[in-house]
Amino acid sequence: MPAVPLIIDTDTGSDDAVALLLAAAGGLGDIRAVTTVAGNVPVGTGTRNALISLETAGRTDIPVHPGCARPMTRPLSSAQQVHGEDGMGDIGLPDPTAAGHGTHAVEVLLSRPREHPGELTLVTLAPLTNIAAALLRDPALFTRYRHVYCMAGAADLRGNIAPTAEFNVWADPEAARIVTQAATPEKVTWIGWDVSRQDAVMTEADQRRLERLGTPMATFAHRINRTVADWARDVTGLAGYDLPDPVAMAVALRPGLVVEREQAYVEISVGDDTRGQMIIDRRVSAPAPNLTLVRRVDETGFKELLFDTLATPVAPHTGSGAATATPRIGPSS
Ligand code: RIB
Ligand code: CA
Numbered sequence: 001m002p003a004v005p006l007i008i009d010t011d012t013g014s015d016d017a018v019a020l021l022l023a024a025a026g027g028l029g030d031i032r033a034v035t036t037v038a039g040n041v042p043v044g045t046g047t048r049n050a051l052i053s054l055e056t057a058g059r060t061d062i063p064v065h066p067g068c069a070r071p072m073t074r075p076l077s078s079a080q081q082v083h084g085e086d087g088m089g090d091i092g093l094p095d096p097t098a099a100g101h102g103t104h105a106v107e108v109l110l111s112r113p114r115e116h117p118g119e120l121t122l123v124t125l126a127p128l129t130n131i132a133a134a135l136l137r138d139p140a141l142f143t144r145y146r147h148v149y150c151m152a153g154a155a156d157l158r159g160n161i162a163p164t165a166e167f168n169v170w171a172d173p174e175a176a177r178i179v180t181q182a183a184t185p186e187k188v189t190w191i192g193w194d195v196s197r198q199d200a201v202m203t204e205a206d207q208r209r210l211e212r213l214g215t216p217m218a219t220f221a222h223r224i225n226r227t228v229a230d231w232a233r234d235v236t237g238l239a240g241y242d243l244p245d246p247v248a249m250a251v252a253l254r255p256g257l258v259v260e261r262e263q264a265y266v267e268i269s270v271g272d273d274t275r276g277q278m279i280i281d282r283r284v285s286a287p288a289p290n291l292t293l294v295r296r297v298d299e300t301g302f303k304e305l306l307f308d309t310l311a312t313p314v315a316p317h318t319g320s321g322a323a324t325a326t327p328r329i330g331p332s333s
Contacts, residue, residue: 003030004121004253005146007112009067009105010245011039011126011168012049013083014224018306019125019245020050021217024057026309028253032112032120034064035105039126039171040079041087043069046126049087051096056220058314060098067105067130071172079167084227091223109134113144123252124150125245127168132175135182142187149189151248152176153266153278155293156194160236162276166193166244169268170276177268180290185263189292191251192278196244199299202229203240206303210310218310243306250302251294257305260296263289 006029010016023029034054036046047066054062070076084090109130113120122145124131135141142148153176154166161167169176179188202210207229210222229241236242250257265286269277281287 003027005030005032005116005119006252007033007035007109007120007122009035009037009109009122009124009126009130010046010050011037011041012046012053013040013079013087014089014228015243015245016040016125017049017053017088017224018221018243019249020053021057021221022246022249022306022309023123023253024054024059024062025217025314026312028309031059031062033108034062035067035108035130036064036100037067037105037126037130038069038071038076038078039168040083042076042078043067045087047100048096051098051100052088052093055096055098056217056314063101064098065101065103065105065108068133071127071129072132072174072178074172074174077171079161082228082231089224089227091226093224105130106133106137110138110141113141117144118146121146121252122148123249124148124152125248127172128152128175128179129172132172132178135178139182142182142184145187147189147252148183148187149191149248149252150179151245152190153192154194155190155192155278155280155295157277158194158197159276160193160197164274165276169278173268173270173276176276177270180266180268183290185289185292188290189251189294191248191294191297193244195294195297196242196247197236197238199297200243200247200302201238201240202243207240209307213307213311215311216314217312221310246306247297247302250305251297254301254305257298257301258294258296259298261292261294263292265289266291266293
């Protein structure tokens with residue numbers, strides 16, 4: 001299967017980092033650009049983390065474009081209590097050798113699909129601020145991409161950052177509302193936290209298996225997710241840490257992993273008590289669907305794809321930019 005041409009929008013926390021490895025290594029994705037946005041961590045930190053993650057995959061050639069530093073109308077509410085102050089488990093990762101690109105993320109999100117109409121898949125792993133800003137300038141933006149996959153929402157209303165809301169939609173609900181108003185189910189698919197907590201939880205056995213792989217990417221993935229493992233135990237009560245961004249990325253790379261989906265009309269609540277909640281209208285009288293919602297994924301297939309990719313040795317990149325085959329791991333914590 002040919003590599004999928006990708007644009008990835010990320011707020012690079014520890015699960016985003018694993019999604020970047022999944023896309024960058026093993027020949028699954030052809031990443032044309034990464035754009036960053038404030039979310040898990042401030043945008044500068046997210047940019048640093050994206051550069052570190054790509055370097056760990058030996059891909060310092062992939063450009064990383066910083067984007068919006070705060071949500072559309074609200075102040076930034078980060079998730080550093082979940083992923084650590086640096087978003088990567090606070091294990092002292094060394095600085096990346098590459099730097100962020102000077103072209104703004106929103107310009108890239110607008111220009112690349114015009115240069116390559118119908119060719120690029122956009123995968124969003126963060127609050128939808130950059131995407132919404134691009135849509136305000138080009139309302140037909142989604143028609144220019146081959147498909148748009150968003151790690152967003154919780155279709156079963158079981159939230160992570162709030163009782164009924166998932167973080168990426170909760171952090172910037174106004175942006176999520178702009179996205180749902182521009183979306184069609186043929187072009188936009190949401191993979192919500194309901195999928196992650198059911199089909200992408202790294203159990204203790206999975207975590208031991210990852211640790212035993214011992215490759216640079218596996219060691220990196222294991223160590224940066226220690227903080228989120230504690231949060232899962234203490235807050236969401238899962239049987240391990242879940243991987244919402246990697247499972248969304250896996251769906252974009254291998255849509256055959258989806259075992260249950262629906263099309264529905266979705267609005268986003270921007271009220272204070274229900275901020276970020278998905279309002280899903282499944283009545284006969286509902287407006288025409290605007291999103292495809294993935295509801296379940298093949299857990300075994302996802303985890304095999306993940307472990308196979310992280311088990312691959314890092315092939316030094318032969319293109320421009322230095323590649324590195326050494327793990328980006330700082331002093332042991
Ligand atoms: O709710 C999970 C989402 O919020 C993931 O994208 C995670 O990285 C955080 O951004
Ligand atoms: Ca994310």
